[in-house]
Amino acid sequence: MAASGGKVLTYDTIAECVKDCQYAVRGEIYLAATERIKAGKEVIFTNVGNPHGLGQKPLTFLRQVMALVMAPFLLEDPRVSDMFPGDAIARAREYLVHVKGGFGAYSDSKGNPYVRQEVCDFIERRDGHRTSPDNIFLTNGASEAVRLVLRTAIRGPSDGVMVPVPQYPLYSASVALYSGTFVGYNLCEAKGWGLDTASLNNALNEARRNGITLRALVFINPGNPTGNCLTVEDLRQLVRFAYDNRLVLMADEVYQENIYQSKTPFTSCKKVLAEMGYPYSSSVELVSFHTVSKGVYGECGLRGGYMELTNIDQRVSDEMYKLCSINLSPNVTGQVAMGIMCNPPKPGSESYALHMREKEVLLQSLIRRARSIVDAFNGLDGVTCEETEGALYAFPKIDLPRAAIDAAKAAGKAPDVFYCLELLKETGLSCVPGSGFGQAEGTYHFRTTILPAEDTFQSVVDGFTSFHRGFMAKYGGGGGGGHSTWRARL
Amino acid sequence: MAASGGKVLTYDTIAECVKDCQYAVRGEIYLAATERIKAGKEVIFTNVGNPHGLGQKPLTFLRQVMALVMAPFLLEDPRVSDMFPGDAIARAREYLVHVKGGFGAYSDSKGNPYVRQEVCDFIERRDGHRTSPDNIFLTNGASEAVRLVLRTAIRGPSDGVMVPVPQYPLYSASVALYSGTFVGYNLCEAKGWGLDTASLNNALNEARRNGITLRALVFINPGNPTGNCLTVEDLRQLVRFAYDNRLVLMADEVYQENIYQSKTPFTSCKKVLAEMGYPYSSSVELVSFHTVSKGVYGECGLRGGYMELTNIDQRVSDEMYKLCSINLSPNVTGQVAMGIMCNPPKPGSESYALHMREKEVLLQSLIRRARSIVDAFNGLDGVTCEETEGALYAFPKIDLPRAAIDAAKAAGKAPDVFYCLELLKETGLSCVPGSGFGQAEGTYHFRTTILPAEDTFQSVVDGFTSFHRGFMAKYGGGGGGGHSTWRARL
Structure with missing residues (x-):
């Protein structure tokens, strides 16, 4: 031919x-x-x-540690202690011990175990509830984690994902790429873009009438593009809705440090879920996303993110792990940046005040x-x-x-x-x-x-x-x- | 419910x-x-x-430049010139000018234009033929680029991709993930895992008999896992085969610097294609892949890769660009590492001899x-x-x-x-x-x-x-x- x-x-x-x-x-x-x-x-x-x-300038401590991990030979130079604070030097040495091969080596496909432990410790301090490094996947930014979950959950056009409208278009784009059905539920502009129960139910019922099997519900808190912050009661409502309707909750919490008022402080969905008790806390499947790109770090270019799995079936987690393995590992610089963000200088340390x-x-x-x-x-x-x-x-x-x-x-x-x-x-x-x-x-x-x-x-x-x-x-x-x-x- | x-x-x-x-x-x-x-x-x-x-230790120059771009405040410190060679300092300053926001900012979704130009210059020096930054996509390692092309090309189970057997399993995994059909062509172990024309034709004909539309042909040179190096004549044969059978060529050339004999030096498929002239050079669609993870750099953890498109339709390239944009940008550290690998210290520069x-x-x-x-x-x-x-x-x-x-x-x-x-x-x-x-x-x-x-x-x-x-x-x-x-x- x-x-x-x-x-x-x-x-x-x-x-x-x-x-x-x-x-x-x-x-x-x-x-x-x-x-x-x-x-x-x-x-x-x-x-x-x-x-x-x-x-926007990078935060100093993060970049000091990262530069030393990038160029370990600096640690051999006696002048290093004049140019870097002692706690940054100590942290860099720690990473070089626990991140085998440093920035140059593939890590485990879920990310380096030491960094995953740092993420766990952060979550436990934030929420007051335990988690495990096995539940943490480090990724090239949160977007990759979101796509991993959607890719796993969506079998075809009759599977639907509930997404707020307005939404961050990562969701609509990914649902389309995986040939699923986008099921929008409207946020209420008149209520500062808050949740609206009627909209949730309408969207659900209409999708079901159309033969769609709903698999997951996404929410973004604080909201993108809306700027809305969800209350604890909002989050409880979402958990109940997910439980009643057999939906996996996808909690996009990448802006959790970007809070500009005190009326509605950030509360993680994980914490709310854990405190709702039986039957919710042990059964509602939740995936929470976070990143180094937002907050006050704003380290978008490093592409560091994580997701935490709660109540996700082990074999499903294993399949996600397998998918990650095809790309070998997330970039290691982003992983270490995530570790530093989750484990910043502590009170009393040399860098604490500046940080x-x-x-x-x-x-x-x-x-x-x-x-x-x-x-x-x-x-x-x-x-x-x-x-x-x-x-x-x-x-x-x-x-x-x-x-x-x-x-x-x-x-x-x-x-x-x-x-x-x-x-x-x-x-x-x-x-x-x-x-x-x-x-x-x-x-x-x-x-x-x-x-x-x-x-x-x-x-x-x-x-x-x-x-x-x-x-x-x-x-x-x-x-x-x-x-x-x-x-x-x- | x-x-x-x-x-x-x-x-x-x-x-x-x-x-x-x-x-x-x-x-x-x-x-x-x-x-x-x-x-x-x-x-x-x-x-x-x-x-x-x-x-394996990282190459010094790359990490020196990277550390300075990571921690730009070092460039303000007068001691920096005692600790870093002048050409590393100069290169870091260059990146900080041309990579807006440094490592902390999303780049363009195809990668930073300045680094893409460095990649172009490398390709032109290597091959003696021109290319354009518009043809270059920087990615999180070469794997991501391979998947991008396969995702775009495969419409469903009746689309096939020809892949050598033995192959690097990124290909079989990705073809499966995109629900395409894997069409293996056997390499000949008795000929040092070389190409075998009969196998290529047999695989093609059998796939066609089964109603498969073949879309692309992958080859890996030097071979993974085989260690085989293709000759210029092998590459010409592949180009003719792709032309005759309307296949996109996917040239996995990530080991191009890992050559351990002089009988078969590395020649890029791009160079061979360009020199075959009409009708091949202007019509055979080729995508070539490279990485910072292999060669003598071995910087796997940085996840830097590129692909070069040759003869790819502009609208198809635009669609790939759109797909990249969903993830905003490849990690910027990997991009800059790729730039340095493509543009290493030049003869006469301070770091040349050590490098x-x-x-x-x-x-x-x-x-x-x-x-x-x-x-x-x-x-x-x-x-x-x-x-x-x-x-x-x-x-x-x-x-x-x-x-x-x-x-x-x-x-x-x-x-x-x-x-x-x-x-x-x-x-x-x-x-x-x-x-x-x-x-x-x-x-x-x-x-x-x-x-x-x-x-x-x-x-x-x-x-x-x-x-x-x-x-x-x-x-x-x-x-x-x-x-x-x-x-x-x-």
């Missing part, structure tokens, strides 16, 4: 599941932003929670930035924005004027995509349209991070407000008026 | 494709070895090519170890072992006596698994049975790495020979005799 014309692999002949998945965080707007950079224009990437990408100060300064700055941007959005005509109680985002709703919706239609774009493309074009701000996360029919949102550095943050806020006023003035949405650099530039 | 008994996720109710995949490198023998360690016994892990895990000496010492040692173990195997009755021309493995054939095969059967094990389990029990050596890679019906092999450190290598060799003699003596396979610690311990 001679070669007929054309490629073997074409868009029309590759796997459908690959084409089916969408990931808006790096979607159309991001690609347009990338083109803009190639053209020499400025872009402020507020599309993704990538703190160091916007100038706590760095964390506090950053947390206070995030609180100010969250406040500032939410207030700015709520000060605009045609915009309402729920509180950013936690996580790294604001998710304002925009009441787009009829003329803007028509203009979007004429341009062949969804209205929120149109708004974000115009925003990018006029200000260099790269956000993600609400349609990438899911939003109620006829409503329009976008997500921005609160991460631009504080010394430029006001100009970012001004960019949003000035653009929005100009946009609304152009499309007759009331408000407007005042100074508009956006309009002036047209 | 109240919870009925039992778990939501059980072995019987998870995805079939997950259960279908097997990865022997971390399979039964590895798990037994892990148990042995938990019991406080020694294990020598020769199951996986993990040099640093067996004591070259470290590489040469290591290469010479690998050559000696390959020689030593192959000769030892060939000196044993009932064992034949082809040359380790390249890569990191020896793959001896064992003529198991009837009694041993019966004993394996009685133990419920495949004969080669039985042999490897006994080997582990008696010597602590953890190898991988030939059945994990595929072997001709009725033949038995195992794979060992050549990686135990040189000062312990002779004792490893002695462990193999002593065990084998005892095993053969026990099961009446002739030979035997002489000293057998194995038999003595029974």
Whole structure:
């Protein structure tokens, strides 16, 4: 058979599941932003929670230990004790003993046992309940762990996964990639994007009417993109719902350290489950996810994450372990970073004061930035924005004027995509349209991070407000008026 | 609906494709070895090519640069120039300029553009032919890149991928996970595990008779587990075969620096393709894989890899890019390690002499170890072992006596698994049975790495020979005799 014309692999002949998945965080707007950079224009990437990408500095202790593990020959140099604090040197030596071969060797496919023990100790201190290193899988960021669970649970199109709407699109993309069915349950914007029992039941019942077997329920706490923090009662409700309906709970808790108010402190689902007692604590299957990418560390590039399995059948855990083994091991730098995050300098140690100060300064700055941007959005005509109680985002709703919706239609774009493309074009701000996360029919949102550095943050806020006023003035949405650099530039 | 008994996720109710995949490198023998360690016994892990895990030291320049990028505050310290060579400092500064946010920030999902350019320059120097950073994807090790291509190409069970037998089980595992059909073509042990045209055609024709659409052909050069190196004529034959039969070529070239003879130096498939001219060079779709885990770097734990696309349709490349974006970015430490490997110290630079000496010492040692173990195997009755021309493995054939095969059967094990389990029990050596890679019906092999450190290598060799003699003596396979610690311990 001679070669007929054309490629073997074409868009029309590759796997459908690959084409089916969408990931808006790096979607159309991001690609347009990338083109803009190639053209020499400025872009402020507020599309993704990538703190160091916007100038956030790494925490000192973590990087001191990591540098020494990376270059063990430094430990032989007598000057090392002048350049590094003693506790960082001691920790590096510890890792070099317990992580055989250091950063250069594959670890066990679930991750290094010593680091998994550090993760366990962290969880036990946080929750007051025991766990075991056998329940911990270290992964290349939390995303990989989420995908591992979904890959294992989804058998085909008649298996469904319940996911909040709006959601982080890792979930919709992965469910599509594994040919499962995405079953969205709506969060209630009017209640600050809180849980809504009716929505949960409606989504469940409709999916069942359609012949879908529901396998798992995802929740994100603190919420992405919503910024909502769940109460202990919310979590109890989710546990009961999972128990009653035979669902595995997937607790995306990657923003657990990003809490900006005291009304709803973070409580892990694991703790709530453990304290609910029989029959819940011994039977509800729970997988919890965490990462070094968020919190105050923000070490996205190191790709460190973990998942903790609770009440998961041993043979199922073994199958996940086997899947991990195909990739040999998660990257070891990310594993050690996770160990340090879970086991930071202790009170009385040489690095403790600096470490706590760095964390506090950053947390206070995030609180100010969250406040500032939410207030700015709520000060605009045609915009309402729920509180950013936690996580790294604001998710304002925009009441787009009829003329803007028509203009979007004429341009062949969804209205929120149109708004974000115009925003990018006029200000260099790269956000993600609400349609990438899911939003109620006829409503329009976008997500921005609160991460631009504080010394430029006001100009970012001004960019949003000035653009929005100009946009609304152009499309007759009331408000407007005042100074508009956006309009002036047209 | 109240919870009925039992778990939501059980072995019987998870995805079939997950259960279908097997990865022997971390399979039964590895798990037994892990148990042995938990019991406080020694294990020598020769199951996986993990040099640093067996004591190989990292190359100095790479780790110097990496440590400085990890801890940029060191660059502010005046003592840094006493502790690090100037070219390492300069390279670290360069990365900190071009890798925005350093190790802590997500990069582009295909990897950092500056590092991709370094990879391009490396490929152009190696091959004498141009490529573009747009063709390069940086990944968490080469395995991830292989899986990305297979995920994209395989639509379902009627799509087949041609894979050499014996193969590296990443391929069989991934094809199973994506529900494709594994189409093995036999390598010819009698020709040092070389290519065999008849086998290629037989496999192709049989698959087609079974209604399989063949999509891609994998080859591994230098070979894993075989140690075979392909000639330029072999590669031309593969290109013609791919062209004639409309197959995407997947060139696993991760061992390209591990060459232990001068008869068959490494030539990349990309170079061969480019030099074959019309119609091949402009039409045969090729994806080539490389890694920082092998070669003389052996930086497995950093999980750095790349793939280069040649003649791949742009929209297909875009879909792969979208898939990568779901995981945001490959780990940035692995990316920078890849950059350094592709762009090592240049002649005349401060670190050049040391760097070259470290590489040469290591290469010479690998050559000696390959020689030593192959000769030892060939000196044993009932064992034949082809040359380790390249890569990191020896793959001896064992003529198991009837009694041993019966004993394996009685133990419920495949004969080669039985042999490897006994080997582990008696010597602590953890190898991988030939059945994990595929072997001709009725033949038995195992794979060992050549990686135990040189000062312990002779004792490893002695462990193999002593065990084998005892095993053969026990099961009446002739030979035997002489000293057998194995038999003595029974």
